[in-house]
Amino acid sequence: MKTWIYGLLSLLSLQSVLFAQVDLDKGRELFKNRKYSEARTIFEKITSESENHAEANYYLGWICLRSENNPEKAIDYLEKAIEANNSNAKYHLLLSNALGSKAMQSNMLKQAFLAPKIKKEMEKAVELDPNYVEARAALTQLYVMLPGIMGGSIEKAKGQAEALVKLDAYRGFIAYALIYDHEEDWQAADEYYKKAIASGSGPQKANAHHQLGYRYLKQKRTQEAVEQFKKMIEYDPTNANSYDSLGDGYIADNKLDEAIDAYKKAVSVDPSFSASVFNLAKCYEKKNMKQEAKENYKRYLALVPTGSQADEARSKTHE
Secondary structure: OOHHHHHHHHHHHHHHHHHHHHHHHHHHHHHHOOOHHHHHHHHHHHHHHOOOOHHHHHHHHHHHHHOOOOHHHHHHHHHHHHHHOOOOHHHHHHHHHHHHHHHHOOOHHHHHHHHHHHHHHHHHHHHHOOOOHHHHHHHHHHHHHOOHHHOOOHHHHHHHHHHHHHHOHHHHHHHHHHHHHHOOOHHHHHHHHHHHHHHOOHHHHHHHHHHHHHHHHHOOOHHHHHHHHHHHHHHOOOOHHHHHHHHHHHHHOOOHHHHHHHHHHHHHHOOOOHHHHHHHHHHHHHOOOHHHHHHHHHHHHHHOOOOHHHHHHHHHHOO
Protein backbone atom coordinates (compact mmCIF):
# COMPACT_ATOMS: atom_id res chain seq x y z
CA MET A 1 0.00 0.00 0.00
CA LYS A 2 2.90 2.38 0.72
CA THR A 3 4.66 1.76 -2.58
CA TRP A 4 2.99 4.71 -4.34
CA ILE A 5 4.00 7.04 -1.48
CA TYR A 6 7.66 6.04 -1.80
CA GLY A 7 7.40 6.52 -5.55
CA LEU A 8 5.92 10.00 -5.11
CA LEU A 9 8.60 10.99 -2.59
CA SER A 10 11.30 9.76 -4.95
CA LEU A 11 9.79 11.79 -7.80
CA LEU A 12 9.58 14.93 -5.65
CA SER A 13 13.16 14.43 -4.53
CA LEU A 14 14.31 14.07 -8.15
CA GLN A 15 12.40 17.22 -9.13
CA SER A 16 14.06 19.11 -6.27
CA VAL A 17 17.51 18.07 -7.50
CA LEU A 18 16.65 19.08 -11.07
CA PHE A 19 15.33 22.49 -9.98
CA ALA A 20 18.46 23.06 -7.88
CA GLN A 21 20.62 22.26 -10.93
CA VAL A 22 18.66 24.72 -13.06
CA ASP A 23 19.14 27.40 -10.40
CA LEU A 24 22.83 26.55 -10.11
CA ASP A 25 23.35 26.89 -13.87
CA LYS A 26 21.49 30.22 -13.85
CA GLY A 27 23.57 31.47 -10.92
CA ARG A 28 26.81 30.48 -12.66
CA GLU A 29 25.78 32.36 -15.80
CA LEU A 30 24.96 35.49 -13.79
CA PHE A 31 28.30 35.22 -11.98
CA LYS A 32 30.14 34.80 -15.28
CA ASN A 33 28.47 38.00 -16.55
CA ARG A 34 29.46 39.81 -13.32
CA LYS A 35 25.87 40.23 -12.19
CA TYR A 36 26.92 39.45 -8.66
CA SER A 37 23.88 40.74 -6.79
CA GLU A 38 21.51 38.64 -8.90
CA ALA A 39 23.81 35.64 -8.67
CA ARG A 40 23.94 35.98 -4.89
CA THR A 41 20.13 35.82 -4.74
CA ILE A 42 20.14 32.55 -6.70
CA PHE A 43 22.90 30.92 -4.64
CA GLU A 44 21.32 32.02 -1.34
CA LYS A 45 18.04 30.46 -2.48
CA ILE A 46 19.89 27.18 -3.07
CA THR A 47 21.61 27.27 0.36
CA SER A 48 18.32 28.14 2.07
CA GLU A 49 16.98 24.85 0.77
CA SER A 50 20.24 22.93 1.23
CA GLU A 51 22.59 24.67 3.68
CA ASN A 52 25.55 22.45 2.82
CA HIS A 53 25.31 22.78 -0.96
CA ALA A 54 29.02 22.82 -1.82
CA GLU A 55 28.94 24.61 -5.17
CA ALA A 56 26.50 27.33 -4.07
CA ASN A 57 28.65 28.07 -1.03
CA TYR A 58 31.72 28.17 -3.26
CA TYR A 59 30.18 30.81 -5.51
CA LEU A 60 28.95 32.82 -2.53
CA GLY A 61 32.53 32.82 -1.32
CA TRP A 62 33.66 34.08 -4.72
CA ILE A 63 31.10 36.89 -4.64
CA CYS A 64 32.21 37.97 -1.17
CA LEU A 65 35.79 38.23 -2.42
CA ARG A 66 35.25 39.64 -5.89
CA SER A 67 32.50 42.20 -5.41
CA GLU A 68 32.29 42.83 -1.68
CA ASN A 69 35.90 42.63 -0.47
CA ASN A 70 34.71 40.63 2.52
CA PRO A 71 37.24 37.82 3.08
CA GLU A 72 35.83 36.98 6.52
CA LYS A 73 32.43 36.08 5.08
CA ALA A 74 34.05 34.37 2.10
CA ILE A 75 35.99 32.11 4.48
CA ASP A 76 32.73 31.08 6.17
CA TYR A 77 31.14 30.10 2.87
CA LEU A 78 34.22 28.27 1.60
CA GLU A 79 34.64 26.30 4.79
CA LYS A 80 31.04 25.14 4.34
CA ALA A 81 31.80 24.16 0.74
CA ILE A 82 34.81 22.13 1.86
CA GLU A 83 32.85 20.54 4.70
CA ALA A 84 30.35 19.35 2.09
CA ASN A 85 33.03 18.28 -0.41
CA ASN A 86 36.60 18.07 0.83
CA SER A 87 37.95 16.60 -2.41
CA ASN A 88 37.43 19.61 -4.69
CA ALA A 89 40.76 21.37 -5.34
CA LYS A 90 39.20 24.66 -6.46
CA TYR A 91 37.43 25.06 -3.10
CA HIS A 92 40.74 24.74 -1.25
CA LEU A 93 42.51 27.18 -3.57
CA LEU A 94 39.80 29.80 -3.21
CA LEU A 95 39.85 29.38 0.56
CA SER A 96 43.60 30.04 0.48
CA ASN A 97 42.88 33.22 -1.51
CA ALA A 98 40.29 34.34 1.04
CA LEU A 99 42.70 33.68 3.89
CA GLY A 100 45.34 35.63 1.98
CA SER A 101 42.97 38.57 1.55
CA LYS A 102 42.24 38.49 5.26
CA ALA A 103 45.98 38.46 5.98
CA MET A 104 46.45 41.58 3.86
CA GLN A 105 43.94 43.38 6.08
CA SER A 106 45.59 42.15 9.30
CA ASN A 107 48.55 43.06 11.47
CA MET A 108 51.86 41.19 11.40
CA LEU A 109 50.92 38.86 14.25
CA LYS A 110 47.69 37.82 12.56
CA GLN A 111 49.50 37.34 9.26
CA ALA A 112 51.94 34.95 10.93
CA PHE A 113 48.96 33.01 12.32
CA LEU A 114 47.23 32.82 8.92
CA ALA A 115 50.28 31.89 6.81
CA PRO A 116 50.32 28.16 7.71
CA LYS A 117 46.60 27.92 6.94
CA ILE A 118 47.08 29.55 3.54
CA LYS A 119 49.95 27.19 2.77
CA LYS A 120 47.97 24.16 3.92
CA GLU A 121 45.03 24.97 1.63
CA MET A 122 47.25 25.60 -1.41
CA GLU A 123 49.17 22.38 -0.85
CA LYS A 124 45.88 20.51 -0.46
CA ALA A 125 44.66 21.91 -3.80
CA VAL A 126 47.83 20.67 -5.53
CA GLU A 127 47.60 17.30 -3.77
CA LEU A 128 44.01 16.84 -4.94
CA ASP A 129 44.74 17.95 -8.50
CA PRO A 130 48.44 17.83 -9.50
CA ASN A 131 47.51 19.30 -12.91
CA TYR A 132 45.86 22.38 -11.40
CA VAL A 133 47.98 25.13 -12.94
CA GLU A 134 46.49 27.99 -10.91
CA ALA A 135 47.15 26.16 -7.65
CA ARG A 136 50.77 25.37 -8.51
CA ALA A 137 51.38 28.98 -9.64
CA ALA A 138 49.92 30.32 -6.38
CA LEU A 139 51.94 27.86 -4.30
CA THR A 140 55.13 28.86 -6.13
CA GLN A 141 54.57 32.50 -5.18
CA LEU A 142 53.77 31.58 -1.59
CA TYR A 143 56.96 29.53 -1.19
CA VAL A 144 58.91 32.54 -2.50
CA MET A 145 57.21 35.10 -0.28
CA LEU A 146 57.16 33.22 3.03
CA PRO A 147 60.24 33.27 5.26
CA GLY A 148 61.78 29.87 5.90
CA ILE A 149 60.51 29.72 9.47
CA MET A 150 56.93 29.96 8.13
CA GLY A 151 57.36 27.32 5.43
CA GLY A 152 58.89 29.32 2.62
CA SER A 153 61.44 27.59 0.41
CA ILE A 154 63.12 28.62 -2.84
CA GLU A 155 63.82 24.96 -3.61
CA LYS A 156 60.16 24.05 -3.20
CA ALA A 157 59.23 27.05 -5.34
CA LYS A 158 61.55 25.81 -8.09
CA GLY A 159 59.99 22.36 -7.80
CA GLN A 160 56.55 23.85 -8.43
CA ALA A 161 57.91 25.95 -11.31
CA GLU A 162 59.42 22.87 -12.94
CA ALA A 163 56.09 21.05 -12.67
CA LEU A 164 54.38 24.10 -14.17
CA VAL A 165 56.70 24.14 -17.17
CA LYS A 166 55.49 20.63 -18.03
CA LEU A 167 51.82 21.61 -17.61
CA ASP A 168 51.92 25.10 -19.10
CA ALA A 169 55.25 26.37 -20.40
CA TYR A 170 54.28 30.03 -20.21
CA ARG A 171 53.15 29.84 -16.57
CA GLY A 172 56.23 27.83 -15.67
CA PHE A 173 58.60 30.35 -17.22
CA ILE A 174 56.82 33.22 -15.44
CA ALA A 175 57.13 31.32 -12.17
CA TYR A 176 60.88 30.89 -12.69
CA ALA A 177 61.22 34.59 -13.59
CA LEU A 178 59.51 35.58 -10.33
CA ILE A 179 61.78 33.28 -8.35
CA TYR A 180 64.92 34.76 -9.90
CA ASP A 181 63.54 38.28 -9.45
CA HIS A 182 63.21 37.50 -5.77
CA GLU A 183 66.79 36.23 -5.68
CA GLU A 184 67.92 39.33 -7.61
CA ASP A 185 69.45 37.16 -10.29
CA TRP A 186 68.47 39.63 -13.00
CA GLN A 187 70.12 37.80 -15.88
CA ALA A 188 68.29 34.55 -15.16
CA ALA A 189 65.02 36.43 -14.59
CA ASP A 190 65.35 38.22 -17.93
CA GLU A 191 65.99 34.93 -19.70
CA TYR A 192 62.81 33.41 -18.28
CA TYR A 193 60.72 36.48 -19.08
CA LYS A 194 61.94 36.19 -22.69
CA LYS A 195 61.05 32.49 -22.70
CA ALA A 196 57.59 33.35 -21.39
CA ILE A 197 57.11 35.99 -24.08
CA ALA A 198 58.18 33.52 -26.77
CA SER A 199 55.83 30.79 -25.53
CA GLY A 200 52.77 32.88 -24.68
CA SER A 201 49.73 34.15 -26.55
CA GLY A 202 48.94 37.86 -27.02
CA PRO A 203 47.64 38.75 -23.52
CA GLN A 204 50.19 36.39 -21.96
CA LYS A 205 53.02 38.13 -23.80
CA ALA A 206 51.58 41.44 -22.59
CA ASN A 207 51.60 40.21 -19.00
CA ALA A 208 55.26 39.18 -19.22
CA HIS A 209 56.18 42.60 -20.64
CA HIS A 210 54.11 44.19 -17.85
CA GLN A 211 55.96 42.35 -15.09
CA LEU A 212 59.35 42.97 -16.64
CA GLY A 213 58.51 46.65 -17.14
CA TYR A 214 57.69 47.21 -13.49
CA ARG A 215 60.85 45.42 -12.44
CA TYR A 216 62.78 47.83 -14.63
CA LEU A 217 60.96 50.72 -12.94
CA LYS A 218 62.10 49.45 -9.54
CA GLN A 219 65.63 49.39 -10.88
CA LYS A 220 65.16 52.95 -12.26
CA ARG A 221 65.69 51.65 -15.80
CA THR A 222 62.87 53.91 -16.97
CA GLN A 223 63.46 53.95 -20.72
CA GLU A 224 63.65 50.16 -20.81
CA ALA A 225 60.44 50.03 -18.77
CA VAL A 226 58.68 52.30 -21.26
CA GLU A 227 59.72 49.98 -24.09
CA GLN A 228 58.27 47.01 -22.22
CA PHE A 229 54.97 48.84 -21.70
CA LYS A 230 54.80 49.75 -25.40
CA LYS A 231 55.18 46.05 -26.15
CA MET A 232 52.41 45.36 -23.66
CA ILE A 233 50.10 47.63 -25.67
CA GLU A 234 51.13 45.90 -28.89
CA TYR A 235 50.02 42.52 -27.56
CA ASP A 236 46.97 43.65 -25.54
CA PRO A 237 45.66 46.91 -27.08
CA THR A 238 42.12 46.62 -25.69
CA ASN A 239 43.27 46.45 -22.07
CA ALA A 240 43.18 49.79 -20.21
CA ASN A 241 45.94 48.56 -17.91
CA SER A 242 48.35 48.47 -20.87
CA TYR A 243 48.04 52.24 -21.32
CA ASP A 244 48.00 52.89 -17.58
CA SER A 245 51.30 51.04 -17.27
CA LEU A 246 52.79 53.12 -20.09
CA GLY A 247 51.64 56.22 -18.22
CA ASP A 248 53.49 55.00 -15.12
CA GLY A 249 56.60 54.54 -17.22
CA TYR A 250 56.39 58.08 -18.57
CA ILE A 251 55.86 59.47 -15.06
CA ALA A 252 59.04 57.74 -13.93
CA ASP A 253 60.80 59.22 -16.97
CA ASN A 254 59.51 62.73 -16.08
CA LYS A 255 57.39 63.00 -19.23
CA LEU A 256 54.12 64.41 -17.92
CA ASP A 257 52.47 65.21 -21.26
CA GLU A 258 53.11 61.71 -22.59
CA ALA A 259 51.82 60.25 -19.33
CA ILE A 260 48.60 62.27 -19.61
CA ASP A 261 48.06 60.98 -23.16
CA ALA A 262 48.57 57.40 -21.98
CA TYR A 263 46.19 57.74 -19.03
CA LYS A 264 43.59 59.41 -21.25
CA LYS A 265 43.81 56.47 -23.64
CA ALA A 266 43.34 54.04 -20.73
CA VAL A 267 40.18 55.87 -19.64
CA SER A 268 38.86 55.97 -23.21
CA VAL A 269 39.30 52.18 -23.39
CA ASP A 270 37.64 51.68 -20.01
CA PRO A 271 35.93 54.72 -18.39
CA SER A 272 35.71 52.83 -15.08
CA PHE A 273 39.48 52.25 -14.87
CA SER A 274 39.89 54.26 -11.68
CA ALA A 275 43.69 54.05 -11.42
CA SER A 276 44.13 56.07 -14.61
CA VAL A 277 41.52 58.62 -13.54
CA PHE A 278 43.42 59.20 -10.29
CA ASN A 279 46.73 59.33 -12.14
CA LEU A 280 45.33 61.88 -14.57
CA ALA A 281 44.31 64.08 -11.65
CA LYS A 282 47.82 63.82 -10.17
CA CYS A 283 49.40 64.74 -13.51
CA TYR A 284 47.17 67.77 -13.98
CA GLU A 285 47.96 68.84 -10.43
CA LYS A 286 51.70 68.67 -11.19
CA LYS A 287 51.12 70.85 -14.24
CA ASN A 288 49.15 73.31 -12.08
CA MET A 289 46.03 72.67 -14.16
CA LYS A 290 43.77 72.94 -11.12
CA GLN A 291 40.38 72.72 -12.81
CA GLU A 292 41.29 69.58 -14.78
CA ALA A 293 42.77 68.04 -11.64
CA LYS A 294 39.61 68.67 -9.61
CA GLU A 295 37.39 67.26 -12.35
CA ASN A 296 39.34 64.03 -12.38
CA TYR A 297 39.47 63.79 -8.58
CA LYS A 298 35.65 64.09 -8.58
CA ARG A 299 35.45 61.48 -11.31
CA TYR A 300 37.62 59.17 -9.23
CA LEU A 301 35.38 59.64 -6.17
CA ALA A 302 32.35 58.64 -8.24
CA LEU A 303 34.16 55.39 -9.07
CA VAL A 304 35.89 54.74 -5.72
CA PRO A 305 34.17 56.57 -2.83
CA THR A 306 36.20 55.01 -0.01
CA GLY A 307 39.85 54.31 0.75
CA SER A 308 43.04 56.31 1.23
CA GLN A 309 43.14 57.61 -2.35
CA ALA A 310 39.47 58.59 -2.10
CA ASP A 311 40.29 60.56 1.04
CA GLU A 312 43.10 62.33 -0.80
CA ALA A 313 40.87 63.03 -3.79
CA ARG A 314 38.14 64.42 -1.54
CA SER A 315 40.56 66.77 0.17
CA LYS A 316 41.83 68.00 -3.23
CA THR A 317 38.33 68.83 -4.44
CA HIS A 318 37.85 71.11 -1.42
CA GLU A 319 41.03 73.11 -1.89
